[in-house]
Amino acid sequence: LIYIDPPYNTQKIQAGKNGKYNDAIKNYYKFMEERFIEAHRILAPNGSIYIHLDYREAHYIKIMMDKIFGRNNFINEIIWAYDYGGRSKRKWPTKHDTILFYAKTKNNYIFNYNDIKRIPYMAPGLVSKEKALKGKVPTDVWWHTIVHTTGKERTGYPSQKPIGIIERIIGASSNPDDLILDFFAGSGTTGEVAWLMGRKFIMVDNNKDAINVMRNRFDNNDIPYQFCDWSKNETT
Numbered sequence: 001l002i003y004i005d006p007p008y009n010t011q012k013i014q015a016g017k018n019g020k021y022n023d024a025i026k027n028y029y030k031f032m033e034e035r036f037i038e039a040h041r042i043l044a045p046n047g048s049i050y051i052h053l054d055y056r057e058a059h060y061i062k063i064m065m066d067k068i069f070g071r072n073n074f075i076n077e078i079i080w081a082y083d084y085g086g087r088s089k090r091k092w093p094t095k096h097d098t099i100l101f102y103a104k105t106k107n108n109y110i111f112n113y114n115d116i117k118r119i120p121y122m123a124p125g126l127v128s129k130e131k132a133l134k135g136k137v138p139t140d141v142w143w144h145t146i147v148h149t150t151g152k153e154r155t156g157y158p159s160q161k162p163i164g165i166i167e168r169i170i171g172a173s174s175n176p177d178d179l180i181l182d183f184f185a186g187s188g189t190t191g192e193v194a195w196l197m198g199r200k201f202i203m204v205d206n207n208k209d210a211i212n213v214m215r216n217r218f219d220n221n222d223i224p225y226q227f228c229d230w231s232k233n234e235t236t
Contacts, residue, residue: 001048001049001110001169001173001181002027002039002048002049002050002182002183003049003052003169003183003186004033004051004182005030005052005159005182005186006053007021007025008023008053009023010024011023014159015158016156017156018158018209018212019046019157019158019207019209019213020158020209020222021163021207029064032064034062034126035055035183036065036069037068038158039100039181039183041148044104046103047109048102048103048109048110049102049110050101050103050169051065051100051102052099053097053098053100054098055096055126058098062077062100069103069104071090072088072106072107073102074101075103075129076140077100078086078099078100078101078191079099079140079141079142080096080098080099080109080144080165081141081144082111082143082145084148085146085148091224097207099169101173110173110178111173112171112173115168116138116168116171117167118134119135119137119138119154138168142168144207145162147160147161155187157186157210157213159186160189163185163189165189166193167193167197169214170193170194170197170199171197174199176199177198179200180194180200180202181204182190182201183215184204185205186205186207186210187210187217188213188217188218191218191223191225195223204215227234
């Protein structure tokens, strides 16, 4: 399974208490295409990839992924909706991200439907008491809060995604002891969730702030890992 939360190409410096990165990528589409080609090459025959984007580039990346992975292998467009932060008065406030879900092979991919954690019905009065008590499997619209600025999850690295979102993806699209790859690893949420759910992980990032945040996070949570500095060809 691959999950990535790549740059959104906002043309801004994204900064947090414990890190920052330049979200203005020169030749963004070539930058992303090269990585998607390699992602397709290394992905297991029954593997999947989830790409977490916002409104700026989601439609262009969808077209690119259709070419690289094949339009027939597109499974879902997931909308993650939240309601926190500033609210524009000049347009409808932007409060959702898009997650594109592709399989390597549409007829052979992992999807653990029965293991997905159920959520409450939004209108429980419209279903039977038994169904309301059991809850429902989420649809392709996910209502989930962001990582709060004072929450326990907060690492101080910008654009950190909630554990709950990653848990849902890893639980549905991988099995225990599978290998999870995140090559825009940022704060390391994917690695922590993978470990807690009994999966192995590879986290990749070229930002020193992200590396420091991840190492501190894994150390503080007793998550074993091996660190490789490819620029120096060193492993610790």
